[in-house]
Amino acid sequence: MGKPNESVFTPEELSRAQSYKARDYPKDVDPGVEDVVRGMLAGFADKWTVVILDTLWDEGTLRFSELGRHVEGISQKMLTQTLRRMERDGLVIRTLYPSVPPKVEYRLSSLGLTLGAAFCNVWIWAVENHKAVQAAREEFDEKD
Amino acid sequence: MGKPNESVFTPEELSRAQSYKARDYPKDVDPGVEDVVRGMLAGFADKWTVVILDTLWDEGTLRFSELGRHVEGISQKMLTQTLRRMERDGLVIRTLYPSVPPKVEYRLSSLGLTLGAAFCNVWIWAVENHKAVQAAREEFDEKD
């Protein structure tokens, strides 16, 4: 993902797009790295990961069951599974207090914090454009 | 997703995170909107959508089959399906040239362009941090 292919967009559109970017994409990225990145992104791009990232971003530190209550609709199985993967990827830190009953706390690592920051722009986009998406859907659906 | 819960992070970590953000998340977002946004994000957060967004960002305008060749590993079915959903969401514009054989071109709408810009930060994060993720995985795996 380099510079956008500008030919088809107006200067206004390009400038509007710019307002969602923190910085420009680096110019010379090793093509091999692009593939790695593509694969990694596909891994993060699932429903629960994004929501958990967001929740921990907002709440700071949460116990397993608290997290479950914050993330509406998630099953215990998916919560465990997703947290385990995020821990493995270095995005969250899991702290076990060996008490009875056991207590386990989850919080973002600094790697998770920066990823959350990057996703923040996507959230902003969604807040600002969800009505446009809604409108597009309705138009698409009604024209047979 | 408001401000990060800052208590657990150092100023350095917070400042590093800031460098991935184009702007700060708006302060007072209707909680009802948050739910809508959450749902919508879950819809975009799939493997193929992100890759197609990226490809059209880079290439500008592509025919159906060209797109298929650029997006490695995608089946015709998924390509059709994903493009149709993105078109419905107003992210891509589909242009049909009624020639024989038919020719269909796809390109990003300005809505798609801005979403691509927002995702750009995530790509940058991935490029800059994929080694850290890799290292985290290896450490996690070897400590049984």
Added chain:
DNA sequence: CGGTATCCACTTAGATACTG
């Protein structure tokens, strides 16, 4: 060329029951 339709193997995720 750019699809749609059908079939099927495989994955996924929820519900449930159980445990340190």
Added chain:
DNA sequence: CAGTATCTAAGTGGATACCG
């Protein structure tokens, strides 16, 4: 409390064949 284990229903996506 914070999981693991097992079963199963539903969904997903690939392969193949066919059509305008």
